[in-house]
Amino acid sequence: MRYISSLVPENACQTRSFPAPVLEGLRSQLSFWLLVVPVLVLVGKSVACAADGLSEDVLTRLKNATVMVEVGDATGTGFVVQREADSALIATNAHVVASNVNNFWEHTSVVFGGGSTEERVLVADVLAVDVTSDLAILKVSARDLPEPVDIDFPVEIRETLSVYILGYPYGESLATKGNHPAITVAEGNVASFRRDSENRVELVQIDGSINPGSSGGPVVDAAGHLIGVATAKVKGTQIGFAIPTETLTSVLRGNVSEIDISGRKINRDQCQLSIQLQTIDPKDNIQSVKLMTVDKQGVESELENAIANRLIEWPQLSPTMAESQLKLGSKNSQRVTVAAPNAALVYQIKMLRRDGGISWTRPMVLEILETPPKKTPVAMAIDAPEIKPVEMNNTGKTIALPGPVKDIVVGGGGRFLVMHFETLQKLAVFDVSELKIVTYFPVDDQQVFFAAGAEHVVALMAEKNTITRWSLKTFERELTKLVPIPYEATTFSMGAASGGPILIGSARGSSVSSVDFFDLRTLEQIELDKAPDRADMHRGTQVRASADGSVFGVWRTSVSPSGIKALHFNGNEVTEYYEHDSAGYVVPNSNGTVLFTANGLFTNQVEAVASSIRRQANLAVPAVHGDYYLSIGIPEGSRQGEAKQPRVFLCRIDQKTPLVMLPAIPLHLVDGDIWSRDPMTIDKRVFLIPRAEVILTLVETRDKLEAVRFDLDATLDSSGLDYLFIHSVPPKFISAGEVLEYQLEVKSKRGGVRYSLESGPDGMTLTKDGFIRWETDLESAPEKQTIIVSLSDDSGQSIFHTFVLQVRK
Numbered sequence: 001m002r003y004i005s006s007l008v009p010e011n012a013c014q015t016r017s018f019p020a021p022v023l024e025g026l027r028s029q030l031s032f033w034l035l036v037v038p039v040l041v042l043v044g045k046s047v048a049c050a051a052d053g054l055s056e057d058v059l060t061r062l063k064n065a066t067v068m069v070e071v072g073d074a075t076g077t078g079f080v081v082q083r084e085a086d087s088a089l090i091a092t093n094a095h096v097v098a099s100n101v102n103n104f105w106e107h108t109s110v111v112f113g114g115g116s117t118e119e120r121v122l123v124a125d126v127l128a129v130d131v132t133s134d135l136a137i138l139k140v141s142a143r144d145l146p147e148p149v150d151i152d153f154p155v156e157i158r159e160t161l162s163v164y165i166l167g168y169p170y171g172e173s174l175a176t177k178g179n180h181p182a183i184t185v186a187e188g189n190v191a192s193f194r195r196d197s198e199n200r201v202e203l204v205q206i207d208g209s210i211n212p213g214s215s216g217g218p219v220v221d222a223a224g225h226l227i228g229v230a231t232a233k234v235k236g237t238q239i240g241f242a243i244p245t246e247t248l249t250s251v252l253r254g255n256v257s258e259i260d261i262s263g264r265k266i267n268r269d270q271c272q273l274s275i276q277l278q279t280i281d282p283k284d285n286i287q288s289v290k291l292m293t294v295d296k297q298g299v300e301s302e303l304e305n306a307i308a309n310r311l312i313e314w315p316q317l318s319p320t321m322a323e324s325q326l327k328l329g330s331k332n333s334q335r336v337t338v339a340a341p342n343a344a345l346v347y348q349i350k351m352l353r354r355d356g357g358i359s360w361t362r363p364m365v366l367e368i369l370e371t372p373p374k375k376t377p378v379a380m381a382i383d384a385p386e387i388k389p390v391e392m393n394n395t396g397k398t399i400a401l402p403g404p405v406k407d408i409v410v411g412g413g414g415r416f417l418v419m420h421f422e423t424l425q426k427l428a429v430f431d432v433s434e435l436k437i438v439t440y441f442p443v444d445d446q447q448v449f450f451a452a453g454a455e456h457v458v459a460l461m462a463e464k465n466t467i468t469r470w471s472l473k474t475f476e477r478e479l480t481k482l483v484p485i486p487y488e489a490t491t492f493s494m495g496a497a498s499g500g501p502i503l504i505g506s507a508r509g510s511s512v513s514s515v516d517f518f519d520l521r522t523l524e525q526i527e528l529d530k531a532p533d534r535a536d537m538h539r540g541t542q543v544r545a546s547a548d549g550s551v552f553g554v555w556r557t558s559v560s561p562s563g564i565k566a567l568h569f570n571g572n573e574v575t576e577y578y579e580h581d582s583a584g585y586v587v588p589n590s591n592g593t594v595l596f597t598a599n600g601l602f603t604n605q606v607e608a609v610a611s612s613i614r615r616q617a618n619l620a621v622p623a624v625h626g627d628y629y630l631s632i633g634i635p636e637g638s639r640q641g642e643a644k645q646p647r648v649f650l651c652r653i654d655q656k657t658p659l660v661m662l663p664a665i666p667l668h669l670v671d672g673d674i675w676s677r678d679p680m681t682i683d684k685r686v687f688l689i690p691r692a693e694v695i696l697t698l699v700e701t702r703d704k705l706e707a708v709r710f711d712l713d714a715t716l717d718s719s720g721l722d723y724l725f726i727h728s729v730p731p732k733f734i735s736a737g738e739v740l741e742y743q744l745e746v747k748s749k750r751g752g753v754r755y756s757l758e759s760g761p762d763g764m765t766l767t768k769d770g771f772i773r774w775e776t777d778l779e780s781a782p783e784k785q786t787i788i789v790s791l792s793d794d795s796g797q798s799i800f801h802t803f804v805l806q807v808r809k
Contacts, residue, residue, distance in 0.1 A: 053187060054164055058224035063183050064146035066218060068111040068168040069096055069124075069138070077167040077217035077230070078110060078138060080148040081252065088145040089282065090138040091248055092216030093231055094129045097136045104129050104510050110140060114168065115182030128282035131509045132257045133247050134231050136216075137282035149218050151245055151252075153225040161190040163206060163221060165230055167214020184214070190227075191239070203241040204228045254279075254286040256349050256361070258512050260486070261291075263345065264369040264527070271340035271368045274531075276512055277349065279328055287352045289328060291336060292321040296344040296365060303346055306363055317348060317363040335531065340368050385415040385454075385472065387691040388433040392707060396666075399435055399705040402428070405698060407679065411452025412472050413497035413547060414624035414689045417696070418452045427459060429475065432692045435707055439475040441468075449492030453499055453520060453549070460504065462489045467502075467523050481523045486514045491541050494520070495549030496624070497590065501526060501569060503545065503552055505537025513537040517569065530573035536563070542679060544587040547625060550732055551592030551604050555585060557677045566595060566604050571808060577606045584674055585681045589622040589629070591729050594653050596620045596629060596683075598674050601653065609653075619673060620651075623688040626727060627653040628712075630662075630688055630695075634669055650715060652725060660719035665708055668700040716747060722795050724748050730787075730803035736776050744770035744789065744801065752794035759788040776807060783807050 054062070065080040069092050076096030082089040090110060097105045106126055113119045124138040165186045188208030196202045204227065206219065219228040219242045228242025260276040273293075279286060296303070299318045306317060324336040326349075338345070345368060349361040406422040417430040420443070427441040427450060443450070445461035452458075457470045460483060467483040470476065483504070490513070491505035500520030507513035515535040517526045540558030545551070554565035561582040568575040584598030594609065595602040598619050601609040619632040633647040648665050649658035665686075673682050685698040688710065695708045716723055728745035746753050757766040761782070764774040766789065785805040792798040 053162065053222055054185075054220075054224065059185070061147060062149060062164075062166055062218065062220060062224055063185070064113065065149050066166040066183055068114050068180060068183075069216060070109040070111065070121075071097055071105050075168060077214040079166070079216075079218040080146055081137075081151055081248070083145055083148050086143050087139060087141045088148070089127070089252070090124060090140060091229060091252075092136050092138060093229065094131050094134045094136045096216045097126050097129065097138075104136070108138060110138065111180045112146065114180040119180060121180075128251065128280050129510070130251050130255070130257050130278075130280045133243060133251060135229065135243060135248060135251050137251065139282075149220065149226050150224060151226045151249060153223075155221055155225045155227050155245070157190055157193075157201075157204065157227050157244075159190055159192065161221065161227075163188055163190060163219050163227060165206075165208075165214070165217055165219050167217030167230065169214050188240070194241070201244045201246070203231070204244055206240045206242055208238055208240065251280055252283060253355075253357070254281040254283065254351065254353055256280065256289060256351065258508070259349060259361070260512075261347060261364075261366055263340070263366055265340065266337065269339060269341050270337055271345070273324075273336050273338060273366075275326065275334045275336065276514075277326070278512060281328075285353045285355060286328060287354050289326045290350040290352075291324040291326055291338075292316065292348045292350050292360070293324070293338045293340075293345050294318050294321040294347075295340065295342055296346050297342050299346055303363055303365070314348070314360045314362050316350070316360050317346060321348070323350070343368055385412045387413070387415045387689070389691075389693040390433060390435060390707065390709070392435065392694075392709060394709055396709065397435060397707040399707065401703050401705065402437075404702040407450070408684050408698065409450065409452050410496040410547075410624055410687065411454075411457060413454050414691060416452065416472060417687065418450065418457055420448060420450060422448075427457065429457070429472070430705075432687075432689055432694065432696070441470050441475075441477070447489070449489055449504075451492055451494035451502060451545075452496060453494050454497045455499065456520060458494065458502055458520065458523075460489055460492050467518070469520070469523060479523055483518070483523070484525060485516060487512065488539075490537050490539050491543045493543040493545045493552060495545040495547050497547035498545075498549030500549060503543060503567075503569075505535065505541055505543065507538040507541075510538055513541075515567070515574075517574070526572065528572055528574055530575065532567060532574050532576040534576070536565070542585070542681070544585070544683065546588035546592030547590035548592060548729075548732060551588045551595075553586030553588050553595050555583075557679070564595070564597065564602065564606050566606055568592075568604065570806065577604070579606045584619075585683060587622060587681075587683045589627070589653065590625045591732060594622075596622045598682075619669075619682050621683050621686050621688065623690055625729060626690055627725070627729075628688065628690060629653065630686065631658060632667065632669070632682065632686070634673065654725075659721060659723075660715055662695075662710075662715070663708075665695060665697060666699070666706040667697050713747070716749070722749050722797070724750075724753075724791065724793050724795065724797045724799055726791070726799070726801045730801070731805060732803070733806045733808060734776060735808045738776055740764075740772065740774040740776065740805070742772040744772070744791075746770065746791060748793040748795075750794040754792050756790045757787075758790050758800070759786060761785050761787075 067078050069076040069078045076092055078090040078092035080088045081091045108124045109121055110124045111121050122140045122142055124140045127139050128137045166183055168181055169184050188206045191207035192205040193201050194203040214230055217230045218226055219230055220226055226245045228244050231243050232241040257278045257280050261273055263271045263273045265271050302317050326334055345366045346363050347366055348363050351359050403421045403423050405419045407420045409418050411418050415432055419428045425444045427443055428437045429439045431438045443459050445463050447462035450459040455472050460467050465482055466480055468480040469478050471478055485504050485506045487506035487508040489506050493503045501517040502520055504516050513535040515537050519526055541556050544553045550569055552567040555562045561580055564579040564581055564583050564586055566577045587596045592604055620629055622629045629651050631649040631651050645664055646667055646669055648662045650660050650662055651658045687696040690712050693710055695710045697706045725747040727747045731742055734740050755766055755770045766772050787803055789801040
């Protein structure tokens with residue numbers, strides 16, 4: 001068992017530390033101290049008996065209300081703040097319920113009456129976490145719960161005031177006879193106050209000896225009234241800190257946190273605001289949240305007076321403020337359009353509560369960017385390098401790698417595999433046609449994210465906060481820039497046959513995340529006219545891009561259900577489709593029309609494909625290009641850890657049954673392949689590359705590639721099917737004024753293929769050999785065209801080839 005602290009006494013058990021974000025502001029104020037670390041129990045002289053300070057009744061009540069919080073293999077402290085007939089709310093620190101720096105437990109255990117004959121352990125739900133104030137609210141359901149600590153009595157806190165701290169220092173280290181430890185009561189005194197820019201007390205400084213392990217414990221006066229929540233200490237000193245009671249009551253009442261607003265002009269009189277905030281509402285008391293805005297020029301005197309008065313509770317600044325309704329509980333960006341005739345706005349957040357209360361945040365000035373962003377055309381599918389068939393014998397080939405691969409992506413439209421060798425601090429470019437590594441790129445960063453497109457490799461060095469681009473033609477570094485992502489990077493993706501965009505996901509804790517898109521040519525952020533309703537790019541998020549860069553499949557490995565999400569990128573707009581279910585990985589095919597999962601195929605709008613091959617314990621892996629995919633049957637023994645060879649079938653998206661079972665492929669499956677918890681999912685270990693006539697697999701130790709010859713024509717002929725397929729991938733985008741040229745590639749058993757253009761724009765032509773040409777008009781070309789081509793062959797079969805072409809102006 002570990003107690004939450006950064007202090008390790010001699011011979012004590014291992015500890016861990018979670019930095020509380022509320023201390024960020026302190027670091028500048030307390031720069032003369034060596035280090036501020038979260039978690040404390042403030043200890044001076046022990047309270048020998050109740051008569052020395054706290055009365056017997058008060059002491060008993062406080063001890064009954066204080067609990068030990070067990071989170072995984074660590075412990076902290078909490079205390080009851082509200083009691084109902086069969087439930088109670090418990091306050092503790094946010095960093096106590098953190099599973100790591102960026103995520104929080106959904107459930108914990110709490111121990112009442114630790115070390116006593118009346119000890120009982122209950123499961124607690126984590127209702128709310130406010131990272132900014134380092135507070136969390138838990139809920140337990142049971143009868144006969146103790147009465148709460150008094151948090152409503154207005155205590156006049158002054159320097160030298162004697163205080164008492166209750167908690168569980170050193171966690172299980174102080175337990176006896178196999179029980180949980182008994183509560184510890186200690187004494188200290190108020191030494192100082194740390195105030196924020198609004199003159200509110202942000203932290204109460206306590207002077208006294210400090211022991212680790214009681215984060216979240218109550219700090220009370222001699223009458224048992226709460227004056228704060230223990231939260232932090234200065235390492236190597238007897239200086240500790242407590243979060244004031246007013247902050248806790250604000251969290252219980254319902255509040256907003258982590259407010260981030262930016263604005264940009266969209267015309268002379270209006271601007272578009274991008275808003276991020278987190279609703280903290282453990283008691284479901286907030287009825288609505290509104291953004292209030294007003295032009296700065298009309299309220300300058302009111303603003304000056306309000307700021308000069310340094311109010312604790314802020315009123316509405318002006319009755320002329322306009323209201324914009326915001327979403328409750330949203331963790332991600334919301335966009336609203338407001339009046340903005342001049343260069344600056346004043347805004348407040350207004351909260352209406354179910355108990356009738358109304359409150360406003362401090363009025364803030366927002367400078368508006370005067371000009372709308374230049375809309376940079378973003379390249380999508382472009383010509384990728386030529387892919388030549390692999391030269392090798394029919395027995396296959398084993399290619400040794402210089403070390404274990406940490407991650408791998410496809411680039412050059414399937415011509416290259418780009419691998420990260422973490423121990424070497426390098427990215428390696430593997431030429432599929434040559435079956436060898438042809439160059440290395442240095443990536444000397446502890447946290448590297450990378451992706452590849454048709455002509456480039458890009459890497460994000462998270463610690464340096466830089467993004468670098470290399471050419472896949474010259475293998476030279478072309479550009480490095482600082483990357484302005486808002487939070488800690490979590491995911492990074494780009495289409496393997498595209499010229500962008502680059503998707504970068506980032507998050508701060510478990511409350512706020514962002515998804516941003518970057519232009520591959522400039523490495524600048526793309527300003528979106530339409531963004532996803534919710535980002536959900538927290539740690540554990542996995543993203544896969546279609547080869548043309550138009551669709552991104554998203555799922556999360558850290559939650560259940562893991563979600564099935566598709567983000568459609570179209571110029572300056574991103575549209576989201578989502579199903580709240582689990583299907584393992586979510587991998588788009590090359591042109592983004594179909595999503596491949598461990599539970600069958602879905603459309604790119606996340607609707608199950610009824611005609612797809614859906615078998616229990618089958619994995620679907622799309623080909624790098626075209627409509628083919630592998631259906632991999634997981635042997636029963638594989639799920640029990642036994643080494644059994646899976647059966648692999650070649651399939652097509654438009655066929656209900658497999659085309660043919662393939663010969664044995666060296667393929668290792670792992671227990672987690674169905675649920676895709678490991679980032680190295682099956683699509684990163686098996687690569688079907690028809691144009692190279694090869695299937696590549698990464699071996700279990702990840703230090704070798706196995707190459708198996710794959711001749712599509714011979715495979716189709718061996719199937720015995722009378723097949724007629726479209727082999728080529730149609731274009732999805734064209735810029736107005738350009739010429740569309742598209743050669744249909746068809747696979748036919750009987751031959752004699754005939755083509756007919758059934759529907760298309762004026763001026764489009766189709767030759768007898770299946771070549772489509774269309775000269776688009778810069779002015780009059782419609783934004784969307786549906787093209788339908790019918791095909792037949794000598795077998796008498798006929799099929800349709802239908803695709804939608806977006807025309808960008």
